[in-house]
Amino acid sequence: MLVNRDAILEVARQSEDVDDGTSSHWRPENQVAGEHPLKNDPFALTYGAGGFSSIGPIGAISTKTGLLHRTAHRILQIPVRNIGRRFNTFGEIDRSAATIAKRQGRAYDKDLLRHAVTLAFLRDRLDLESETDPIAVIGDGFANMASLILDNLPQSQVILVNLxxxxxxxxxxxxxxxxxxxxxxVGDADEMCEALARSDIRIIAVKADHAPLLANIPVALGINILSMMEMDPPVTKMYFDALRQSPRTSTAFYCCNRIEKQLPDGTMTRFFEYPWHPDDEILADEISPWDKFAYRGRPPFYYRNNPVQHRLVRLNKISRPTPDISFP
Ligand SMILES: C[S@@+](CC[C@H](N)C(=O)[O-])C[C@H]1O[C@@H](n2cnc3c(N)ncnc32)[C@H](O)[C@@H]1O
Known part of the structure; x- marks a missing residue:
């Protein structure tokens, strides 16, 4: 099992592989051509003017962090921060997000803020403080959610699954x-077992093609934000199945995605057609309050987003087709 620097360098070496579960939205032919900006040096974050457009539509990271830009973000973020204050832990998560952004040399932007509010919401609804089983973040992007979880929940282990x-x-x-x-x-069940057993390992990286490994481990909470809306429906089903099969009495799943989206090849993804089960216990289900609008740096500044639904459930469990693998 590769760890730390070697793990990152190995993912860099494989960074131009196209995973089987890649929808047309994320296929290289629909992206700006070019080498992966972090392939040669994933530790420098010198990704240049082209940003990450050669990877796909993962959103922009602004490195403009002067007083003027920080103030502008701060003012434009007032409405979402007001929503965040409904949740007890928002203040501490907000401060940790600011530190994370600073360490990454980037602005504390609207994307990081919506993840901060989401984590505060999840901590309001679930007892994550005492949770020792891993949290799976599927399709994170800039590790926004993973970094916030790891920084705010010191005993947490995060499984990062992504293309x-x-x-x-x-x-x-x-x-x-x-x-x-x-x-x-990790790329197989033995490595997953080894990683989960090591208290010095807090981040477990899983390539999307190995995502079915989630079915073999006790996932406390799965999180998917603005990501299943860009997956082919069979891939979304695989994630639901894996989380349902995860060997724990209760696995929570937070799903926040556009109600409807069309992918470049014409595939439609629809939130209400994801493989929900009538026995999923619904803890929250509404249009996501902090995704109703977003801001940009020119008048009229605020704009309406396409409707995004967020739903927090305790998944109805199903038994695993494969024999048990014992995890610590
Ligand atoms: C629009 S970005 C959203 C990123 C982030 N969650 C957010 O809310 O800003 C979509 C994410 O889904 C990921 N993704 C796409 N297909 C995937 C798959 N089959 N398995 C896991 N992640 C996938 C992309 O790599 C990307 O990180």
Missing amino acids: TKTLLVDLAFAHKALPDLGIAL
């Missing part, structure tokens, strides 16, 4: 934010 090219971005940003945390790259 290989984006997994590299996740690992590079997580490492920059929290350089002392152990990282493992």
Whole structure:
């Protein structure tokens, strides 16, 4: 099992692989051509003017961090911060997000803020403080959610599952934010078992093609934000199945995605057609309050997003088709 620097370098080496579960939205032919910006040095974060457009639509990271830009973000973030204050832990998560952004040399932007509010919401609804089983973040991107979880829940272990090219971005940003945390790259059940047993490993990186490994481990909470809306429906089903099969009495799942989205090849993804089960216990289900609008740096500044639903459930469990593997 590769750990720490070697794990990141191995993902960099594989960063131009195209995972089987890649939808048309993320296929290289629909991206700006070019080498992966972190392939040669994932530790420098010198990704240049082209940003990450050669990887796909993972959103922009602004490195403009002067007083003027920080003030502008701060003012434009007032409405979302007001929503965040409804949750007890938002203040501490907000401060940790600011530190993370600073360490990464980037702005504390609207994307990081919505992840901060989401984590505060999840801590309000679930007892994550005393949780010792891993949290799986599927399709993170810049490790926004993973870094916040790891920084705010000191006993947590996070499984980062992503397309290989984006997994590299996740690992590079997580490492920059929290350089002392152990990282493992796992590709099979034995490596997963080893990584889970090691208290020095807090980040377990899994390429999307190995995502079915989630079915063999006790996942406390799965998180998917603005990501299943860009997956082919059979891939979404695989993630639901894996989390349902995860060997724990209760696995929570937070899903926050556009109600409807069309992918470049015409595939439609629809939130209400994801493989929900009538016996999923619904803890929250509404249009995500902090995703209703977003801001940009020119008048009229605020704009309406396409409707995004968020739903927090305790998944109805199903038994695993494969024999038990024993995990610590
Ligand atoms: C629009 S970005 C959203 C990133 C982040 N969650 C957010 O809310 O800003 C979509 C994410 O889904 C990931 N993704 C796409 N297909 C995936 C798959 N089959 N398995 C895991 N992640 C996938 C992408 O790599 C990317 O990180």
